[in-house]
Amino acid sequence: MSTSQPEASRSPEASRPPGERCTPDAVLHARTGTEVSPEDVVLAAGRDLTPRNLEWAKRRIETDGPAALDKLLP
Template sequence: MSEDPIISGVPAAARTAEPGGRPVKVRTGADQPWDPEDLAVAEGRDPTPANVERSRRKLEELGPAAIERTVP
């Protein structure tokens, strides 16, 4: 039986519980690319030029850790 890559709109890599004893795969927020605008909104800020610039610097400085601290 082959695994369906998407079940109910959730990719297999994003599911945290697998029926039938299959390995558990966990995805984190940093598993995908983020734009500074996305980070600003995820932090609850409006995507103003100042907030986007702040997020851009944060992403540049911290890399994936900037996302993990906001969207675990």
């Protein structure tokens, strides 16, 4: 007789390999305390690093400051 939980009652987290578990929100950080670069903003937005996107990111940083990155990340 098996003492393990039936597959249906296990949480989705329990079925993932240890290296693929979600990071709890309490330990996520948007910034490292350093300057926010246009490249950081472009990548956080999921865009390609192109001159046009870098200009867009520079404008966002000028408008929002470091919060430009915070608004894009959880």
